[in-house]
Amino acid sequence: MGVAGTGKTTIGPLLADRLGVPYAEGDDFHPAANIAKMTAGTPLTDEDRWPWLDAIGAWAHERGGLGGVVSSSALKRSYRDRLRSAAPGLVFLHLTGDRALIEERMSHRQGHFMPTALLDSQFATLQPLQPDEAGVSVDVAGGPEDIADRAARALAAPDGVRSADPAPTG
Template identity: 50%
Template sequence: MTDILSPRPFPPVVVMGVSGSGKSTVGELLASVTGAPFVDADDLHPEANRRKMAEGRPLDDDDRAPWLTIVADRIRDAGDESVVVACSALTRRYRDVLRQGDPRLLFVHLTGVHELVERRQKARKGHFMPSGLMRSQFATLEPLADDEAGFGIDVDATPDRIVADVVVRLESEHGARADA
């Protein structure tokens, strides 16, 4: 993909989904294609959260609260400019916190079957979240509600194809257009 979306800004975008769904890969590529900055919310986790996940223990709401506030602040810091954030955003409540950063926030939910995501998680090397926590993520996941801005994209495609589909949606729904 070599097209760049213009004009900017389009709404800030959170690429969401369970661990292993491809949030960081898709988010980085989408940011590159759109010319927007990229933020990986995993990089903003406090060290205590990283240790807990590395030990195979799922995070609870008390663990996530300060982290989500940090992510919302990064979205707010973008101001009127676009930003692409990779963040699990598993529940409506978590997404509501992120929307405090910018009420225009658009969610791109990477959806996929458990088996595909599990294969991807097991293939990852050096990530602080072990694949054994996948079940807790799927159990926690609340798909986007009808009144939430965003849409789902099946992850059973290449990252380029997924991003191309997202770009089409941004072009058609948010007034951006692709320039070659």
């Protein structure tokens, strides 16, 4: 989970590979109308998101007991609750990062429908993971392989770590 540009599509497959489970791209679950709205620079409403979240939840439910990684912004607690209602064992990986870094990365993406202009609305909507939610947060500073390694370690921690080790500095 995370705002646009945090690397969900890049980190997701890397993490799935490390965990030995399949990966599903959350954007593939969007109906065409949602993609058209975002391409036009219009933020989605909750009503736009419900069918998308239900489709992701159904995929996660089918993977119950088998494992899998699926990307989704899941910016609000209510969105994560909806996903958990379909697949109660979900554990969230919140990719976090500095707004300037994320905007810079978004500006270099090619062929993606989400414009940089919607980043502010993403941050305004974001409700970070709460202590009672199963999941970890990982900073997206660093390269994809490093981020995926830190995410895998955080998710594998036996003590239910809420946050991964900090991103390397320097």
